[in-house]
Amino acid sequence: MSELAASGPVVPTTPHPKLEELIAVLEHLRAPGGCAWDRDQTHASLVQYLVEETYELVDAIEAGDDAELVEELGDVLYQVIFHSDIAAEEGRFTLEDVAAHMTVKMVGRHPHVFGDAVADTPDAVMARWDELKRVEKPGRESVLDGIPQGMPALALAAKLVGRAEKVGLAPVATDAVPASEAELGDELLATVVAARAAGLDAERALRDALRRLQSDIRGAENAAAG
Structure with a gap:
């Protein structure tokens, strides 16, 4: 204690x-x-x-x-x-x-x-x-240990980007960032609308991207350890 x-x-x-x-x-x-x-x-x-x-x-x-x-x-x-x-x-x-x-x-x-x-x-x-x-x-060997995978995809994305930075990775960012959260929300919604119209699942797509990011993070950790 x-x-x-x-x-x-x-x-x-x-x-x-x-x-x-x-x-x-x-x-x-x-x-x-x-x-x-x-x-x-x-x-x-x-x-x-x-x-x-x-x-x-x-x-x-x-x-x-x-x-x-x-x-x-x-x-x-x-x-x-x-x-x-x-x-x-x-x-x-x-x-x-x-x-x-x-x-x-x-x-x-x-x-x-x-x-x-x-x-x-x-x-x-x-x-x-x-x-x-x-x-x-x-006992935690990775910066990913302890992160609940059931988090909403956007919240999980923000968490994983921070962990990626800890191992020296810089996930690709969009060229321009909206000036306000309201504008950002509109852009995110517009992306979901466009994805839906194209028959794509935005939630699943983001989770797939996050699985790839986690794989990259583990790869960077293994490279640093080896």
């Missing part, structure tokens, strides 16, 4: 009775005599709901509606509590274990806050973050 340095341990100062109440509600629903549907769920059966709730949260963030944001954050939080309760019933881990692990992780990833390290800019923080991740996960 990471040590908390000069600032000392983080001591909670605010009670969270409503959070405790929500945990109790879930435990009651899944207890004997509770809800048959809730008791029947597994980690795997809940995946579809986690994905759906996550996208609904993204919609709420983009809409900027606080009432929707509260609701969708609650739905995602409930998924965390739900999965933790399933695991606790099986004797694997508890919600407290999840919280404790995250506390250690966040304290360890912020030595510039909880320790003596210096990181005065967002870029310096991210560089330190990446360095600490490499130390924490020594």
Whole structure:
């Protein structure tokens, strides 16, 4: 477990009775005599709901509606509590274990806050973050390790371009970049429209290109190692 340095341990100062109440509600629903549907769920059966709730949260963030944001954050939080309760019933881990692990992780990833390290800019923080991740996960042999392939294609593309740059690759860029995100969105939509008219699947095409990019990244890593 990471040590908390000069600032000392983080001591909670605010009670969270409503959070405790929500945990109790879930435990009651899944207890004997509770809800048959809730008791029947597994980690795997809940995946579809986690994905759906996550996208609904993204919609709420983009809409900027606080009432929707509260609701969708609650739905995602409930998924965390739900999965933790399933695991606790099986004797694997508890919600407290999840919280404790995250506390250690966040304290360890912020030595510039909880320790003596210096990181005065967002870029310096991210560089330190990446360095600490490499130390924490020594089993990762590639910059691609840990990237979920199920990410939306555009989000995955942005992630992979960053990883390509880390191994010295520079994927080909378009000659001109739109001046605003609105214009960029229009261009991306126009590309999808044209692809559809030509009988092409833009999502599949991008994922195919990303598989080739990942192959190039692994090739660059092997060349550097050899």
